[in-house]
Amino acid sequence: MLERVCRVLEYKKMKEQLIQHVASSLGRQKVEELLPSNHLEEVIHWQNGTFEGAKVLRLKGQAQLGGIRDIRMSVKRSQIGGMLQATELLDIASTIYGGRRFKKFIETMVFEEEVQLPILAELVEQIEPLTDVEREIKQAIDDHGHVLDSASPTLRTIRHQIRSFEASIRSKLESYTRSSSKQKMLSDAIITIRNDRYVIPVKQEYRTSFGGIVHDQSSSGATLFIEPQAVVTINNQLREAKAKEKQEIEKILRELSEAVAVEGEALIQNVKMLAEIDFIFAKALYSKEIKGSQPKLNDRGYIQIRKGRHPLIPADEVVPIDVELGHDYTSIIITGPNTGGKTVTLKTIGLLTLMAQSGIQIPAEEESEMAVFSSIFADIGDEQSIEQSLSTFSSHMVNIIEILKNVDHNSLVLFDELGAGTDPTEGAALAIAILDDVYQRGARVVATTHYSELKGYAYNHKGAINASVEFDVKTLRPTYRLLIGVPGKSNAFAISKRLGLDNNIIDKAKSQISSETNKVEKMIASLEENQKTATNEREEAIKLRKEAEKLREELISQLNALEEEKAKLLEEAEEKATEAIGKAKAEAESIIKELRKIQKENPNIKEHELIDAKKRLEQAEPKLTKKKKSPIKNTKQHELKPGDEVKVMTFGQKGHIVEKINDKEYQVQIGIMKMKVAVTDLEFIDRPKPIEKKPLATVRGSHANHVKMELDLRGERYEDAMLLVEKYLDDATLAGHPQVSIIHGKGTGALRNGVQQLLKKHRNVKGIRYGGMNEGGLGVTVVELK
Known part of the structure; x- marks a missing residue:
């Protein structure tokens, strides 16, 4: 079977x-x-x-x-x-x-x-x-199947002797072929082989001139192939050597064969x-x-083929089909005209099932599912037996009877043109009875038929469903698309009309059909149209969904890339800020040490003042996080002025305006750190009221003794000089000096200009001027302190 x-x-x-x-x-x-x-x-x-x-x-x-x-x-x-x-x-x-x-x-x-x-x-x-067996064989036999000289020492010696004998024989025979006196006795000046022995072709009349042995003659008898007496002995030796070679080769092959046997x-x-x-x-x-795919497998008799293709039909001709069987229904009844593709559909389902059960991937889309059946039965095609004198109907019935003997709940049964070949009424009734019997046994059935009665059977019978192969009336050709849920309709009238049959004849034919049949045909046409519309809409929906998923993936990818870039930029900014803060903290610690040193020398400075100073320094350190930046508030509604309290959004820290650099930048002081900040990065907080400056009487008295009234910068490097001026001004202010002098010399003017620029911006400087005639002139800057 x-x-x-x-x-x-x-x-x-x-x-x-x-x-x-x-x-x-x-x-x-x-x-x-x-x-x-x-x-x-x-x-x-x-x-x-x-x-x-x-x-x-x-x-x-x-x-x-x-x-x-x-x-x-x-x-x-x-x-x-x-x-x-x-x-x-x-x-x-x-x-x-x-x-x-x-x-x-x-x-x-x-x-x-x-x-x-x-x-x-x-x-x-x-x-x-x-590897040992392979190596032994490769060392003894070359790629052409010849035993190598190196296979054994004995074989190497024998083959050396053979080449020596052959060279000696050729040398002697060539002396005949090259001799002018001997050449006239030869039919041709060549050396050849007869009976595995070297010979020369000699004319019949000169046979006695060479002696030796005659091994052969030409067909005319005019030429004799003679082994001259001079080479008979060497030929004998050569033959003996070749016999030994053969024996040695057999010995080598036998040893290799034994290695293979092991x-x-x-x-x-x-x-x-x-x-x-x-x-x-x-x-x-x-x-x-x-273009196959691995199907899911089950033993429940469930089949779901997605865009399945018959592997024997060329790829540019095959029409994919969608089939589901074994869940809501276990029988599919395919109706429709001949040459519409019903049999191809039947064979596609059967062959794909056989392929899946053979471990071969099926030509269908991913996620297709196939059942593993214990038995597959098929009654397909006209297999009329001439020898048995059986009609088409009888031949089909013999097959069906054999199928019904063996079918069970785990079987797949394929019927082609079930009930055909006999009276339509009886054939339809018989087909329904057969389908009922197979259904009662729990088998999965796919059947094709012409009988319209089976359309009603599938429509009214639980566990069965109609199907058809689409037919294009305009082109008078089948599309081979399988439509599940839609019974096939007769296209005889439409086809006849397209071919030019008179309308009167067609109308008369239509009048012969009962109203019930017309209703069924109209219902089929409606179902077919709805099915086609639903299929088109489904395909469009799938297409749109795929496009949306692709767009979503692209957007997610872009968003992730932006987030990564943002995180990278923030991390770089934080590293730079952390480095700057570290330097600021080190400088702050240095100031605290200096203050403590002053406190030791002057007990009037209170401890809590030092603590407050350090606390303010610690508050100057920005608290960096990787959170999203808050939107920057507009600062244009406030005309920022020196002294205004602001928030630097990049660092999230408060500071105050030192001075306006230009319309886009301000110099801001955060704790002891001064920096240029864009106006768009500032948030206005408050403008403090002016407060009276308290005199630094507590430290001036004793500290004044340690701070000189002048600072000599001559010989200092520019950068070091600027640091000395900063520290000297702070010390002079703490000492209570109203006026001091900074000696920078005249030189190129670079140090003088740098000092004056620093003094003009310093918070403790009230005014500056060059020294008078008795004060050093342009080599000295006199500073008036606040």
Whole structure:
């Protein structure tokens, strides 16, 4: 039964396509022996193996399976004591090498590249490297199947003797062919071989001139092939050496055959594994050719084929079909005209089921699902038996009777033109009875028919559904699209009208049809139109959804990129700010140490004043976070002035305006740190009321003794001089000096200009002037302190 089903579903033709992808006769044999399995676990294992093969092809582009041969007969002959020929031994060495190379190929993917290939990894684990046997064969036999001189010392010596004898013979014979006196006795000045002995062609009348042995003559008898007496002895020696060579070669081959026999079981095991591997990659390559996918598998009798294609129909001609069976309904009744594609649909469902159960990926979209049936039955096509004198109807009934004997709940049954070939009324009734019987047994059924009665059966019968193959009345051609849920309608009137049949005849024909039939046809037309509209809308919705998903992924990708860039910029800014703050803190600590030193020298300074000073310094340190920046408030509504309290948004810290640099920038002091800040980065907080300055009487008295009234900068570097001026002004202010002098000299004027620029901006300086005639002139700047 299975053999017949495979034949009518063209399973063998599918295997002929598959066999084109094998790498060796081992894989070919596996394909030829291939039959579907009805065991779910086995089918899943087969499918997983094909999936792994497809994964390797996808990642590497190919599988390294060259050089593999079917060496099982040679190995078995060696095991029973037979001597293998050099070519057989060469095939064995090639197969050992091919197996070892593929083993390394898969192990590299699994262990180094961490690709999940459990089935292939298990197969290659059982392949023995057998490097010793391969090496022995390769050292003794070259790539052309000739035993090498190096195969043994004895063979090397013998072949040296053979070459020496041959050279001696040729030398003597060439003396004849080159001699002017001898050439006239020869038919041709050449040396040839007869009976494995070197001879020269001599004219019949000169046969006695050379002596020796006649080995052959030409067809005319005018030429004799003579071995001259001068080379007979050497020829004999050459022949003996060649006999020894043959014996030594046989000895070498026998020793190699014995080495093969020792590893015979391992070699047979290697071949078995390589045959399975070749078969897996043949299925994977075939899947790539037909654009196949691995289906989900179940044993519940549920089939869902998405855009399934018949693998034997050319890709540019095949029309994909969608089929679902075994969930809401277990029977599909396909109706419609001939040549509409009903039989192709039936064969597609059957062949894809056989392929899935053979471990072959099916030509359908991802997420398709196939059931593993215990039995598949098919009655397809006109198989009239001339020998048995059976009609078409009888032939079909013989098949159907055999099917009904064996069908069960785990069967898939395919009926083509069920009930055809007999009276339509009886045929329709018989078809309904057969469908009922198969349905009662729980089998899955797909049937095609012409009978309109079966449309009503599918419509009214629970567990059955109508289907049809779409027909384009405008082009008078079928589209081959399967429409589930829509029964096929007769297009006879429409086709006749398009072909030019008189309208009167068509109207008269229509009047012969009952009103119930017309209602059914109108219902079918409405259903078909609704189905077509729903299908189009569904395809459009799927297209729009895919576009939306693609757009969403692109937006998410862009957003992530922006977030990463933002985080990177914030991190860089924070690193720079942290570095600046570190320097500021170090300077602040230095000031605190100086204040403590002053306190030791002047007990009038209170401890809490020092604590307050340090607290203010600590508050000057920005608290950096990676949170989003708050939107910057507009500062244009406040005309910022020196002394205004502001917030620097970049650092989130408060400070006060020192001075306006230009319309876009201000100098801001945060604690002891001064910096240029863009106006857009400032938030106005408050403008404090002017307060009276309290005299620093507590420290002036005693500190004045330690601060001189002048600071001499001559000889100092510019940067060091600026730091000395800053510190000196603070000390002078604390000492209560109303006026001090800074000696910078005249020189190039760079130090003088730098000092004066610093003094003009310093918070404790009230005014500056150059020294008078008795004060140093332009080499001194007199500073008036606040």
